[in-house]
Amino acid sequence: MERILVLIHPEADGSLGKADREVLQAASTLSSALGTPAFLVGLVGNNLQAAGNAVARCGASRILGVKGSDFATARYGTDAAGAAALVHHAQATIVLAAATSRWARVLAGVACRLGGRIDTHATGLAVRDGALTLNRWFYRQRMEGSLQRTPRPWIITLEPGIGPAWTGDPGEVGIEEVPVSLTEEERQTNVAGLQAPAADAQTIRSDAKLLLVAGAGWTKKQADGQVHAAEAQQIILNFLRTTQASLGGTKSLVDLSGEGQAVLPFMTHLNQVGQTGSTPRHPKGLATCCHGEEPHVVGWRFINERRAINLDPNCGWARGKADVVYVADAFAVMAKVNEFLDKQ
Numbered sequence: 001m002e003r004i005l006v007l008i009h010p011e012a013d014g015s016l017g018k019a020d021r022e023v024l025q026a027a028s029t030l031s032s033a034l035g036t037p038a039f040l041v042g043l044v045g046n047n048l049q050a051a052g053n054a055v056a057r058c059g060a061s062r063i064l065g066v067k068g069s070d071f072a073t074a075r076y077g078t079d080a081a082g083a084a085a086l087v088h089h090a091q092a093t094i095v096l097a098a099a100t101s102r103w104a105r106v107l108a109g110v111a112c113r114l115g116g117r118i119d120t121h122a123t124g125l126a127v128r129d130g131a132l133t134l135n136r137w138f139y140r141q142r143m144e145g146s147l148q149r150t151p152r153p154w155i156i157t158l159e160p161g162i163g164p165a166w167t168g169d170p171g172e173v174g175i176e177e178v179p180v181s182l183t184e185e186e187r188q189t190n191v192a193g194l195q196a197p198a199a200d201a202q203t204i205r206s207d208a209k210l211l212l213v214a215g216a217g218w219t220k221k222q223a224d225g226q227v228h229a230a231e232a233q234q235i236i237l238n239f240l241r242t243t244q245a246s247l248g249g250t251k252s253l254v255d256l257s258g259e260g261q262a263v264l265p266f267m268t269h270l271n272q273v274g275q276t277g278s279t280p281r282h283p284k285g286l287a288t289c290c291h292g293e294e295p296h297v298v299g300w301r302f303i304n305e306r307r308a309i310n311l312d313p314n315c316g317w318a319r320g321k322a323d324v325v326y327v328a329d330a331f332a333v334m335a336k337v338n339e340f341l342d343k344q
């Protein structure tokens with residue numbers, strides 16, 4: 001009989017992230033499908049009561065916690081020790097966690113310490129022949145695989161955005177504290193502070209309904225023989241400001257920015273979508289001045305409705321990769337779109 005544990009590190013303000021709520025829902029569905037007793041929740045952080053109360057009615061039978069200032073911020077030594085203690089204490093055979101950067105750093109090490117296994121980037125959980133079967137994509141989302149494992153504990157990190165989030169009301173709960181004795185080595189890294197771009201400078205918005213992709217065409221000579229980088233920048237930023245869309249880029253474009261050319265300075269390699277970039281999840285996507293070559297388009301695997309604006313009627317998007325292609329000048333189309341948006 002499997003024992004499921006959901007690992008959660010609350011957000012900096014003590015709240016629960018959306019990705020954690022998705023894992024809670026997945027755990028609830030999985031424990032019913034497997035016919036196991038209710039799952040457990042394990043929290044790691046400084047002050048856990050707010051997160052504990054937030055999950056009070058999620059259906060967990062017990063809520064465990066590893067808490068204290070040592071666990072306030074991400075740090076390999078303490079996070080790994082805390083997670084390992086929770087898995088051990090819960091006697092968990094299946095451990096689910098959101099694929100946050102904090103968990104992604106430590107959970108492979110935790111699996112190793114506990115003699116278990118880990119699978120990352122899971123995109124679905126199902127029960128086949130009575131056993132947990134997970135889905136994930138391989139080779140940059142080109143092949144989908146499903147797999148089962150026998151070694152336990154089996155730690156699985158779930159990609160955000162793959163399933164519904166649990167939305168129950170908060171309650172009041174007692175958290176069962178799990179003691180962890182830390183060594184000096186585990187504490188030796190100190191987090192001196194956080195550096196983050198201002199909220200309005202942040203162009204990657206994973207929860208946005210729309211992904212706007214900018215391609216290298218924005219930086220190319222246009223019909224008048226001139227490059228219009230300043231205009232491109234203004235059009236793109238204006239669109240992002242009014243729609244709160246997330247910004248993706250092609251490799252060609254982000255490479256130009258990385259080489260220090262004053263093209264679109266807000267573009268970094270983090271914006272790159274594709275085979276050697278990211279595979280974001282958004283309900284809709286709009287590609288502008290982007291050719292739609294396969295190494296880029298593989299990053300669109302999880303974009304449901306796709307549109308593209310390109311001067312070239314033979315661009316990659318027009319070959320079955322987009323639902324709608326506007327054969328038009330993206331400068332003109334997007335300026336008009338911004339005009340409409342500004343009036344709303």
Ligand SMILES: Cc1cc2nc3c(=O)[nH]c(=O)nc-3n(C[C@H](O)[C@H](O)[C@H](O)COP(=O)(O)OP(=O)(O)OC[C@H]3O[C@@H](n4cnc5c(N)ncnc54)[C@H](O)[C@@H]3O)c2cc1C
Nearest residue numbers: 215216217250251252274275276277289291295296311330
């Ligand atoms: C191993 C490997 C990995 C790769 N990984 C990635 C990856 O992860 N992500 C990625 O993006 N690429 C990747 N690439 C590169 C990829 O193959 C393409 O070279 C790249 O995506 C092209 O970028 P682009 O479409 O912006 O530029 P271009 O190919 O230069 O296309 C620019 C487009 O803009 C259009 N255009 C110009 N002006 C206008 C206008 N005014 N209005 C409308 N359209 C206009 C043009 O018609 C053209 O189609 C990879 C390549 C390799 C070999």
